Amino acid sequence: MGERKPRDIPKRVDHIVITCMDFRYLETIDQLLKDKHGINMLRTDFLSIGGASKGVVDGSLMPSIKIGYEKHGVKNVYIFDHIDCGGFGGQEAYDNDEQKEADDHFESQDRAQEAVHKIMPELEVVCYVIGLDGEPVER
């Protein structure tokens, strides 16, 4: 695989993965994508920004999502928010109440999904909020 050059790899890909910049969660997200969706994170269009779903809601990531959709054939968008996210003010902003913080993320993800569907209704949007224990938080 290391021998493969970018020119040898087709640019069409089914998925965009959007994560927060927070490195603590990347291994967990990589494992979850493999286990639950059979996706190798190194074979996705990958976007990373502080606050993850916030970058979709405020429009920052939308041009990149459109490129994935229009030029690379992307069909699914995975959005990974997480607990104790600096982009949401950290745990302190929620008195260390994980469910309270998660609810804010779910609301942000709903808005992100709406924003994506407004422009690209065919895209499937799958959202997770990852807790400090590495497990997805239940809605």
Ligand SMILES: [Zn+2]
């Ligand atoms: Zn974060």
